[in-house]
Amino acid sequence: MAKVAFIGLGVMGYPMAGHLAKAGHQVQVYNRTETKARAWSQEFKGQWCATAAEAAAGCEYVFVCVGNDDDLRQVVLGEQGVAEGMSPDSILVDHTTTSADVARELSRILHSRQIAFVDAPVSGGQAGAVNGVLTVMMGGKEDVIAKVTPLMTAYARCSQRMGDVGSGQLTKMVNQICIAGVVQGLAEGLHFARQAGLDGEAVVEVIRHGAAQSWQMENRYQTMWQGQYDFGFAIDWMRKDLGIALDEARRNGSTLALTALVDQFYGDVQAMGGHRWDTSSLLARLDK
Ligand SMILES: NC(=O)c1ccc[n+]([C@@H]2O[C@H](COP(=O)([O-])OP(=O)(O)OC[C@H]3O[C@@H](n4cnc5c(N)ncnc54)[C@H](OP(=O)(O)O)[C@@H]3O)[C@@H](O)[C@H]2O)c1
Numbered sequence: 324m325a326k327v328a329f330i331g332l333g334v335m336g337y338p339m340a341g342h343l344a345k346a347g348h349q350v351q352v353y354n355r356t357e358t359k360a361r362a363w364s365q366e367f368k369g370q371w372c373a374t375a376a377e378a379a380a381g382c383e384y385v386f387v388c389v390g391n392d393d394d395l396r397q398v399v400l401g402e403q404g405v406a407e408g409m410s411p412d413s414i415l416v417d418h419t420t421t422s423a424d425v426a427r428e429l430s431r432i433l434h435s436r437q438i439a440f441v442d443a444p445v446s447g448g449q450a451g452a453v454n455g456v457l458t459v460m461m462g463g464k465e466d467v468i469a470k471v472t473p474l475m476t477a478y479a480r481c482s483q484r485m486g487d488v489g490s491g492q493l494t495k496m497v498n499q500i501c502i503a504g505v506v507q508g509l510a511e512g513l514h515f516a517r518q519a520g521l522d523g524e525a526v527v528e529v530i531r532h533g534a535a536q537s538w539q540m541e542n543r544y545q546t547m548w549q550g551q552y553d554f555g556f557a558i559d560w561m562r563k564d565l566g567i568a569l570d571e572a573r574r575n576g577s578t579l580a581l582t583a584l585v586d587q588f589y590g591d592v593q594a595m596g597g598h599r600w601d602t603s604s605l606l607a608r609l610d611k
Contacts, residue, residue, distance in 0.1 A: 324347045324348050325382075325384055326348070326351075326384075327349070327350055327383065327384045327385070327474065328351045328352070328353070328375075328382040328384070328385040328386065328405070328408075329343065329350055329351075329352045329385075329386045329388075330353050330354075330375050330378060330386065330387045330389065330398050331353075331398065331419070332354040332360060333354075333388065333390075334452070335388050335418065335445065335449065335452045336354075336386075336388035336389075337363060338449075338452040338453045338455075338478070339418065339457075339477075339478045340352050340363065340367070340369070341363070341366065341367045342477040342478040343386070343474065343478070345367065345477070346474075346477040348474065348477070349369075350368075351370045351371075351372050351378040351379075351382065352369055352370070352372065352378060353372045353375045353377070353378035353379075354371075357371075357373070360372070374403035375405045375408070376404060376406075376407035378405070378408065379405040379408035379409045379413075380408040380409075381408075382408075383413055384414050384416060384474060385415045385416070386416045386417075387399065387405065387416070387418065387419060388417075389419050390560075391419070391420075391421065391563055392424075392425040395419050395421055395425060395429070396425065396429070399429055399433075400432065406436065411436065411437035411438065412437060413438055413439075414438070414441065414470060415429075415439070416441045416443050416471050417429070417440070417441070417442050417443060418443050419444070420444045420492070420499075420560070421444070421492055422492060422567045422570065422571070423490075423492040423496075424489075426440070426442035426462060426488050426489045426491070426492050430442075439463065440488060441461055441462065441463035441467055441471055442461065442463065442488055442489060442491040442492050443459050443461045443462075443471075443491050444460055444494075445459050446458045446498050448555065448556055449554075449556075455477065455478045455479070455480075456479070457479045457480065457481075458479065458480065458482070458483075459481070459482035459491075460483060460485050460491040460494035461482060461484045461490075462484070462486055462487055462488045462489050462490035462491035462492065462493075462494075463487070463491075465484065492567075496564070496568040496571055499561070499564040499565060499568055500565075500568055500582050502539070502602065503561075503565060503582050503585040503586070504582070505537050505538075505539050506543075506602055506603055506605055507584075507585045507605055509539050509540055509543070509544065509603070509606075510603070510606040510608075510609055512526075513526075513547055513548060513606055514606060514609040514610060517610065523544070523547075523548040524544065524548050527540060531544075539603065543601070546603065550606075550607065550610070552597065552600035552601045552603065552604035552607060553600065553601075555600075555603065556601055556602050557598065557599045557600070557601070557602075558593055558597055558598060558599070558600055558601075558602060558604065559593070559598045559599065561602045562586060562589050565582060565585070565589070568582060569583060569586065588605055589602075592605065592608050595611065
C-alpha cells in the first residue's frame with residue numbers, strides 16, 4: 324500500500340480518491356474549496372490538507388484532477404502547489420483533460436526536479452468514477468506507468484499506455500472527437516422521430532439492437548427524449564475539450580469539419596443557458 328495525495332475533489336476526483344482510500348492506500352487530499360476536502364475526509368479514511376504542497380509532502384504518488392491547463396499549472400507550479408511538496412523520485416499522475424502541450428511542459432519542468440510525470444485523462448463520466456470502472460489513457464515512460472498502473476485498478480477497468488508524455492491527452496482528443504459526431508447523430512435521429520410523430524423511446528428500443536447502437540444511445544436516449552439535461556458531462560467541459568482538439572488539429576493538419584460544427588452547436592446550447600447541461604443536450608437546440 325502506498326502513501327498518495329489526491330488534488331481536486333470535484334465530480335471525478337472525489338470518488339476516485341475515495342476508491343484509493345477504500346483500496347487501503349494512505350490518502351492525503353487537497354481541494355481549493357475546503358468544505359469538500361473536509362467532507363471527503365469524513366466519508367473516507369484519509370487526511371485533508373490546507374494546501375496542495377502539504378498534501379503532496381512525503382507521498383510516492385500524487386494524483387491531480389482539476390479543470391483545465393491553467394488550473395493544472397496553478398495546482399502544480401503555483402504558490403504552495405504540489406511541486407513544492409513533492410520529493411525526488413516521486414510520480415505525478417494527472418487525470419485532468421488538458422492539452423498535450425501542458426503535459427509536455429510540466430513533464431519537462433518536473434523532470435529537472437527528478438519527479439516523473441504521467442498524463443492520464445479518463446473516460447467513463449461521473450458514473451464510471453463512482454463505480455470505479457473508468458478508462459485511463461496514459462502518456463509517459465514505460466517503467467513509470469508500470470508503477471502507477473496497479474494503483475489505478477482502484478477506480479479503472481482499463482488503463483493503457485499510449486506512448487510518451489502527451490499521448491494520453493492526444494488519445495482523449497480522439498475520444499472527444501468521436502463522441503461529438505455520435506451525439507449530434509443521435510440528437511438528429513430523435514428530433515426526426517419527434518417530427519415524424521414516432522415514439523422516440525420505442526424507436527430506440529428497436530434500433531439499439533442494430534448497427535446504430537452506441538454508448539450515447541444506450542445511456543442517454545431516455546433522458547434526451549424527456550428533455551432532461553441537468554446532469555452528466557457539462558457542455559463547458561466539452562467545449563474546452565473540443566477547443567483543445569481543434570487547436571491540435573490545426574497543428575497536425577487534421578480536417579475536423581464535423582467536430583468544428585458540433586462545437587458551434589454546443590455554443591448555441593450555452594447561449595440557451597446550458598453551460599452545465601449534459602453533452603446530450605444538442606437535442607434541446609433542435610427541439611426549441
Ligand atoms: N465530469 C465528467 O464526466 C468528466 C469525464 C471525463 C473527464 N473529465 C475531466 O476531468 C476534469 C475534472 O472534471 P470534474 O467534472 O471533476 O470537474 P469539477 O467537478 O468542476 O471539479 C474540478 C475540480 O478542480 C478544482 N479546481 C479547478 N480549478 C482549480 C484551481 N485553479 N486551483 C485549485 N483547484 C482547482 C475544483 O476545486 P473547487 O471544488 O474549489 O471548485 C474541483 O475540485 C476536467 O478536466 C474534465 O474535463 C470530466
